[in-house]
Amino acid sequence: MSASLPTVRLRGHAFWAPGFDSLEHFVAGEVDDSVKKPPLAFVPSRMRRATSLATRMAVECAHRAVHAAGFDLANTATVFGSQHGEIQIAVDQMVMMEDGEGQISPARFKNSVHNTAAGLFSITAENKGFTTALAGGDFTFALSLLEGLALLKAGDATHLVVVCTDEALPTPIEGFSSHRDVSIAVAFSVEGDAGPALGLPTGRSETTPVGAVPSYLESHAAAAAFRLIEAARAGAKGALALDERWQVVLS
Amino acid sequence: MIRTPLPITAYALASSLGPRTDDALRALKGSRRGLRAPPVDVPFETVTGTVPFALPELPDELKMHDSRTARLAFFGIEPMRAPVEAAVRRYGAERVALVLGTSTGGIDRTEDAHHRWWEAGQGAAPLPADYRYHEQHTFHSVVDLLGAHLGLRGPAYVVSTACSSSAKVFASARRLIELDVVDAALVGGVDALCHTTVRGFHGLGVMASEPCRPFGANRPGMNVGEAAAYLLLERRGEARAFFRGAGESSDAYHMSSPQPEGLGAQAAMRVALAEAGIDASEVDHVNAHGTGTRHNDSAEATALRALFAKEVPVVSTKAFTGHTLGACGGTEAILSLLCLEHGLVPAALGSNPADEGIDLTLPESVREQRLRYVISNAFAFGGNNCSLLFEAA
Numbered sequence: 036m037s038a039s040l041p042t043v044r045l046r047g048h049a050f051w052a053p054g055f056d057s058l059e060h061f062v063a064g065e066v067d068d069s070v071k072k073p074p075l076a077f078v079p080s081r082m083r084r085a086t087s088l089a090t091r092m093a094v095e096c097a098h099r100a101v102h103a104a105g106f107d108l109a110n111t112a113t114v115f116g117s118q119h120g121e122i123q124i125a126v127d128q129m130v131m132m133e134d135g136e137g138q139i140s141p142a143r144f145k146n147s148v149h150n151t152a153a154g155l156f157s158i159t160a161e162n163k164g165f166t167t168a169l170a171g172g173d174f175t176f177a178l179s180l181l182e183g184l185a186l187l188k189a190g191d192a193t194h195l196v197v198v199c200t201d202e203a204l205p206t207p208i209e210g211f212s213s214h215r216d217v218s219i220a221v222a223f224s225v226e227g228d229a230g231p232a233l234g235l236p237t238g239r240s241e242t243t244p245v246g247a248v249p250s251y252l253e254s255h256a257a258a259a260a261f262r263l264i265e266a267a268r269a270g271a272k273g274a275l276a277l278d279e280r281w282q283v284v285l286s
Numbered sequence: 287m288i289r290t291p292l293p294i295t296a297y298a299l300a301s302s303l304g305p306r307t308d309d310a311l312r313a314l315k316g317s318r319r320g321l322r323a324p325p326v327d328v329p330f331e332t333v334t335g336t337v338p339f340a341l342p343e344l345p346d347e348l349k350m351h352d353s354r355t356a357r358l359a360f361f362g363i364e365p366m367r368a369p370v371e372a373a374v375r376r377y378g379a380e381r382v383a384l385v386l387g388t389s390t391g392g393i394d395r396t397e398d399a400h401h402r403w404w405e406a407g408q409g410a411a412p413l414p415a416d417y418r419y420h421e422q423h424t425f426h427s428v429v430d431l432l433g434a435h436l437g438l439r440g441p442a443y444v445v446s447t448a449c450s451s452s453a454k455v456f457a458s459a460r461r462l463i464e465l466d467v468v469d470a471a472l473v474g475g476v477d478a479l480c481h482t483t484v485r486g487f488h489g490l491g492v493m494a495s496e497p498c499r500p501f502g503a504n505r506p507g508m509n510v511g512e513a514a515a516y517l518l519l520e521r522r523g524e525a526r527a528f529f530r531g532a533g534e535s536s537d538a539y540h541m542s543s544p545q546p547e548g549l550g551a552q553a554a555m556r557v558a559l560a561e562a563g564i565d566a567s568e569v570d571h572v573n574a575h576g577t578g579t580r581h582n583d584s585a586e587a588t589a590l591r592a593l594f595a596k597e598v599p600v601v602s603t604k605a606f607t608g609h610t611l612g613a614c615g616g617t618e619a620i621l622s623l624l625c626l627e628h629g630l631v632p633a634a635l636g637s638n639p640a641d642e643g644i645d646l647t648l649p650e651s652v653r654e655q656r657l658r659y660v661i662s663n664a665f666a667f668g669g670n671n672c673s674l675l676f677e678a679a
């Protein structure tokens with residue numbers, strides 16, 4: 036099968052973090068204090084209720100990446116990667132267990148699953164196709180990219196957005212990681228001739244150094260997405276180290 | 287697109303039906319439920335698919351991962367060690383993937399640590415010294431545990447799409463094999479009972495205080511369960527059964543309620559059939575998602591009748607195991623394979639009389655019947671659907 040694999044190209048991206056409404060502002064270090072919440076203008080307020088910052092960031096970025104690439108919302112497959120998922124809601128529920136009768140809010144519980152963003156995207160995009168939600172520890176973006184690019188190269192989809200999102204860990208577990216709130220989405224397609232072509236991620240060659248990222252992204256799984264977008268914007272070719280274990284070849 | 291059949295060369299299930307796969311087979315044959323008191327103290331009446339055996343402690347070198355999920359995952363993997371080690375010898379450790387579904391990870395450890403911290407005055411004391419968030423709670427911790435234990439070095443990750451998690455892993459693993467990334471994959475799922483899921487489904491108002499009765503009249507709701515289910519997919523090998531198709535779709539309708547006509551479920555089943563290149567009339571048995579809740583069963587029944595004749599026997603094995611959530615795709619895949627291998631259709635426990643509008647054949651007792659094709663459904667929060675098609679070897 037490998038002899039006839041379709042060419043997959045990187046077609047666009049999106050970025051959101053508190054204070055930064057775009058990757059360009061983030062790279063330039065231009066903090067905008069008015070950027071506090073993802074706007075989610077396309078999500079009815081009743082559906083936004085009881086969702087986490089992680090889900091709001093992820094769905095905002097997924098929609099933006101689809102638009103940036105010129106894709107159709109209803110026909111774009113999505114992979115939502117997150118190392119920690121709905122950790123804020125998980126801890127909120129543990130607080131609820133301690134209070135009163137120990138009941139969990141149904142509104143919070145139905146938004147507590149790792150695929151909450153995937154579900155909210157499919158509903159708001161009216162997308163009845165493929166979506167999934169993954170976790171791969173420190174290598175979450177690379178493994179989400181593998182899942183997504185495999186989908187395209189196997190012929191199961193033609194347009195794809197891979198989103199990598201995590202929110203900061205809440206009290207009392209905040210000491211286990213210093214990562215901050217970030218979501219990055221990258222769009223790919225098997226059509227078009229613009230954008231670098233990508234192979235499937237593979238185990239990393241030790242000779243390939245892992246590129247530095249801004250301190251804001253340190254210990255965040257989305258740092259690998261940042262490296263990929265920056266390499267593509269710089270016109271880089273060859274093997275790119277996504278993280279300590281995975282690389283992808285750009286051509 | 288018709289996909290190449292993939293051999294399933296080994297499988298193992300630890301569930302509320304007993305510690306090993308043979309226990310599950312005996313329960314299916316004997317129409318014996320595995321529903322009992324939950325392992326967590328909750329302020330309401332319920333029964334759950336609790337494993338009926340003590341979960342052994344992890345060995346010293348893996349104790350850092352300790353949680354109820356990790357103990358169940360580790361206990362359940364023992365029968366798979368030999369076939370997985372044989373696959374590693376055959377293909378190389380880098381050529382065997384590990385793709386598992388879970389919806390809880392080891393969250394019970396954080397529940398416990400959080401409770402002790404709360405009782406101590408919410409910050410007046412540190413978190414317990416033996417609590418390790420990354421190694422115990424995170425979704426990926428179970429993959430780290432099993433990968434280290436089995437010496438696997440291929441792609442290793444978790445699919446966590448709630449109740450479709452360990453069904454979707456079949457499709458993910460197949461793509462990795464088709465694209466020559468790996469030659470084999472250990473797939474399946476593990477979820478353990480914990481406060482979050484037992485109390486969460488109770489909060490939604492869908493938990494039964496008695497054994498569930500999927501598709502039945504006046505059904506009381508669902509029972510949450512726990513299980514560790516593992517299957518080995520290989521590029522080639524001596525098949526116990528074949529994985530023939532997987533359909534993945536979205537309802538695009540509601541976060542926690544299915545599209546009422548089951549349109550997303552229909553789409554998933556149609557893709558699974560198309561991948562195998564067979565007609566719906568060739569399917570001998572359906573292992574339904576069948577949670578036992580009113581809306582889910584109604585939507586699935588409508589979807590099933592849109593594709594299949596009434597005569598096709600439909601059974602929800604959640605009446606045996608409870609709803610094992612992130613492990614249900616793998617659990618019910620294995621129960622489907624037991625039916626294929628042993629020529630049986632289980633009894634649809636508690637399903638008769640069927641609810642008004644449920645126009646399905648829900649067997650009142652276990653049947654001996656030669657089967658060739660079985661479909662197993664898994665539908666999840668977020669409108670995330672996955673249907674799997676298996677063929678007898």
